[in-house]
Amino acid sequence: MSARANLALLRAEVGKVWASPILEITVALMAVMTLMSVQPITELVRHSDFSSVFRSAVMGSVSATAASLMLPWVIMCGVLMALSFARDYESGLMQSVLSTPVSRKTFFTVKFFAVVLPLMLLSWLLTTFFVGLSFYSDLLMVLRFSLCVLPVSFLSLMFCGGLGVLVALVVKRTIPAVLTSLLANFFIWYPANIDTEWLLREGVGYVNYLCLTPHEGALVFLDRLLGIVPMGISQIEDALQFTLSTSSFAVLLIFYACVLVIPLFVYFIRRFEVCE
Amino acid sequence: MRINSTVRLGLIVLILGVVLLFSVLSTHVGYSYKATIGRVEPGDTFAYGLFLAPVGVGNISLDGETVVMGPEMDGPEDATFVTFVRLVVVSPSGETLVDMEGIVPFSVSVDFTERGEYVVYVTNLGDETVPIPVAAEFPRDNGVVNREADKFLVSIILTVSGTAILCIGLSATLLIKPKKAVGRPVADAV
Numbered sequence: 001m002s003a004r005a006n007l008a009l010l011r012a013e014v015g016k017v018w019a020s021p022i023l024e025i026t027v028a029l030m031a032v033m034t035l036m037s038v039q040p041i042t043e044l045v046r047h048s049d050f051s052s053v054f055r056s057a058v059m060g061s062v063s064a065t066a067a068s069l070m071l072p073w074v075i076m077c078g079v080l081m082a083l084s085f086a087r088d089y090e091s092g093l094m095q096s097v098l099s100t101p102v103s104r105k106t107f108f109t110v111k112f113f114a115v116v117l118p119l120m121l122l123s124w125l126l127t128t129f130f131v132g133l134s135f136y137s138d139l140l141m142v143l144r145f146s147l148c149v150l151p152v153s154f155l156s157l158m159f160c161g162g163l164g165v166l167v168a169l170v171v172k173r174t175i176p177a178v179l180t181s182l183l184a185n186f187f188i189w190y191p192a193n194i195d196t197e198w199l200l201r202e203g204v205g206y207v208n209y210l211c212l213t214p215h216e217g218a219l220v221f222l223d224r225l226l227g228i229v230p231m232g233i234s235q236i237e238d239a240l241q242f243t244l245s246t247s248s249f250a251v252l253l254i255f256y257a258c259v260l261v262i263p264l265f266v267y268f269i270r271r272f273e274v275c276e
Numbered sequence: 277m278r279i280n281s282t283v284r285l286g287l288i289v290l291i292l293g294v295v296l297l298f299s300v301l302s303t304h305v306g307y308s309y310k311a312t313i314g315r316v317e318p319g320d321t322f323a324y325g326l327f328l329a330p331v332g333v334g335n336i337s338l339d340g341e342t343v344v345m346g347p348e349m350d351g352p353e354d355a356t357f358v359t360f361v362r363l364v365v366v367s368p369s370g371e372t373l374v375d376m377e378g379i380v381p382f383s384v385s386v387d388f389t390e391r392g393e394y395v396v397y398v399t400n401l402g403d404e405t406v407p408i409p410v411a412a413e414f415p416r417d418n419g420v421v422n423r424e425a426d427k428f429l430v431s432i433i434l435t436v437s438g439t440a441i442l443c444i445g446l447s448a449t450l451l452i453k454p455k456k457a458v459g460r461p462v463a464d465a466v
Contacts, residue, residue: 024288027292040424041329042327043309044324044326047323047395049325054393133426134391134427
């Protein structure tokens with residue numbers, strides 16, 4: 001198939017997945033989650049330090065906004081991916097489409113990215129919008145920092161999407177697949193909600209390894225990309241989340257992004273039975 | 277009823293506006309922010325940067341109260357300094373909002389109408405080297421609620437325009453007849 005035909009297929013799939021009211025629900029969920037955690041920002045500092053404090057405030061705001069958006073993007077990605085694959089399987093649409101010249105590779109790729117790409121763009125747009133509302137005096141800085149959300153959300157969404165596809169291909173029924181994917185993604189997200197720095201100070205041992213989980217790792221990676229330096233960590237500076245380098249977190253996230261998607265892609269194009 | 281892209285756009289803008297409106301209406305700026313950046317020599321000027329949203333009337337206060345290190349075993353203790361100072365407050369757009377002299381402690385009312393850095397210059401006109409802490413205070417006792425005016429305006433604009441777009445979209449869906457399919461009637465084709 002030509003690139004134009006693939007793009008047309010992607011467009012049709014995006015239209016199907018994000019049909020009313022899915023997009024509206026996603027935007028509402030993301031907006032509510034973001035604004036619940038955003039308070040008016042006021043700083044009183046030495047005038048000569050103002051530019052660095054302002055920069056830190058923008059970075060902190062981008063980090064906090066992305067952290068708030070993580071739950072909606074994780075939940076929606078898992079649900080929509082499971083819905084997309086399981087519904088097409090159950091209704092027989094997958095069989096019908098694959099009996100046309102559309103290859104399995106194209107079909108999988110289109111279905112996967114029809115969920116991941118819009119969610120990634122939504123996360124970035126909403127982060128830019130809400131951070132920009134507070135710091136519109138320097139929109140370029142807001143834009144520069146909010147761009148860091150793109151790779152982090154993409155890698156995180158690849159993992160969530162992979163989990164959603166795995167559930168859909170195993171369960172094969174729409175509603176059970178959606179519920180299972182929602183719960184699985186929620187439980188994997190949950191460690192990202194834990195205040196690791198406080199627990200590390202309390203001496204809770206397992207917390208040291210939470211930064212190696214997909215979503216907590218993504219948030220730590222985002223902070224590293226933004227250049228956020230945590231304050232007052234002298235007691236816990238040997239913890240993994242401070243000792244591992246930025247590139248280590250990047251490799252970890254790429255690993256998580258590929259660990260489910262690549263085997264599932266290979267399985268789908270070679271072994272998956274489209275009808276039983 | 278078919279939901280067209282205008283209805284969807286209106287709904288999304290309306291959702292953003294309403295969520296932002298509720299957020300702005302349920303939050304306000306904190307009661308007090310205070311900072312001390314060291315001791316000011318006689319004749320010297322210290323400059324504070326106050327990043328603030330357009331939250332309306334508040335007070336810039338110089339109360340002279342700060343924390344100093346006491347004798348060795350006592351640790352930090354509260355202290356109050358009295359001195360003669362000059363206070364200048366410059367808005368983010370460069371306009372001088374306050375330029376006055378007075379004896380600490382005193383407070384001056386400022387209308388914060390812009391978002392950005394308000395520069396507060398404090399000059400020690402006394403004879404002693406003293407710390408001059410500056411505070412921005414937003415008391416609630418006079419019924420003023422210091423909300424972010426710019427976000428409120430954005431939320432109103434989004435809500436109103438979202439409602440308008442939604443209504444236009446719904447009207448178009450309900451009133452305009454759908455186009456007939458182009459082509460020959462089935463009977464002719466047969």
